Amino acid sequence: MKVLVFGEVIDGEVQNITYELVACAKKLGEPVTLITSDADVSNIDGRVIKVNAGEISPWHYRIVEKVIEKEKPDVILFGNTSCGVDIASQLSANMPVATSAYEVESEDGSIKVKSLSYGGKVIVELKLETPAIVVLNSGSYDAEEGKGKASVEELEIEVEKDSEFIGYIKPAEEDVDISKAEIVVSVGRGIGDEANIEMAEELAELLGGVVAGSRPVIDQGWLPKTRQVGRSGKTVTGKLYLALGISGATEHVEGVKAKNVLAVNTDKTAPIFRISRYGVVADVNELLPVLIDKIKEIKEG
């Protein structure tokens, strides 16, 4: 089975997802990776087609179209990332597609995919006729297995551009860098009210950590953007991630790489429990005052 990987380069760097996609492609068959921006691609395992089309842009899908014509792959793999989805979604107007995939196999000439949908609450098993597009969640395959030695072919492909890259906007100087914190107390929509964030702050202070949040909390303006955990925000990597009223959607847990995850949620079936070491079924706003008092007692005692 021939697999075309859409490799991602952002600001001159091959993104980790690229290696994960190559790892997946190697399991399916013979991979070739397409890179559309300039970068050092020498450690991508296998064949690499390099087209220097400037910074990654949605119109790069037209380059992918040309490479599909040339290479005739059975599967085209994209990362479930901001840029990957831009390109995959345009191509998939006329081709079978599975998104939010975390497992891909070939079976009798067709593609079997498992996707995580409904905020992580339902697994959907799909069968796609080839050629097909699969959009793979990051973290599904081991990036190390996609690293190796590249054999690079440079290609020139002229296509029409219908958007223009202007420039990168780097994240603001952080108040605190949650990705470097050992202890992160993180609040989700389940916290209910902006006023309740104070309790989370108090708890974080008692534990010697910092407060972070899920997207809805940041979107509401209850915490600054620099405190967002997840695909669009930061990845936490410390000793403890205490998730308070967070459901554990795929886009959120992509940013949770802490050694220990503890979650508090009223819903026993919340997907966050699947990545937790301990799960507490409780109302966070009832639990926090009691917990804070008890910890204070310990500290003072």
Add this chain to the structure above:
Amino acid sequence: MRICAVLRLVPDLVEELEVEENEVIPFRYMPNERDEHAVEEALILKEKTGAEVEVLGIADPDNEADIDEGLGMAAAKGADKLYKVILDRPSYKRAELAKALAEFLSDKNYDLILTGIQAIDSFAGNLGGMLAKNLGIPYIGGVVEVNISDGEVVVKKELGGGLLAEYRLSTPAVVSIVSAERPLKFVPFTKLRQAMKKAEIEEVELELPEFEGIEVVRYEVPPEPEITLIEGDVEEVADKLIEALKEISVL
């Protein structure tokens, strides 16, 4: 300047989902959160540029009645015109919808079509890019801010990890929103009721084509986590949580 925003109903995940091998049965529907942000961004553009904002609600035979509230909300916030599309079947692929929607939208002369970046129940594609491709116009997704001037759209797009990039597109274009550039406006219940009473919603019928090549083999609930959940009254639970914090030497 004319803007169309797409608003679709999805299952409310706060409620129990009934998952059967060949279907997922929601208890209740609500507007897709990313679509609410698309509608909000359209209304922000109305404030910035005086654009006319039309909202296209999408419902299927199962939740037809529920879309009116979502559209009423958009009207209460300032939308100028409301449509509702009732699909002829409850289950369809994104590509099928994209084709049918593109046909409906193609002669409406919108300068900008906004959708949510994804729906919580999407696994067979993302509508925005497919729509643009069918319409033959530029596309960009993952957007958190839109500005329009002189027939050009400049957007801020999230690239992940807090990094953004700016892109320029000519109009007409399709833009998929992750979050509007400011929090969703709160609408008091009485204002919503008033808006719903006044709202005129034009009904649109779409006929979806049928595409082959994607088959749902089965739906299933993910396996139970391998952890023991801590349950009980608050005191008890707090004590156990403290034990856990001690075990990992946070306390």
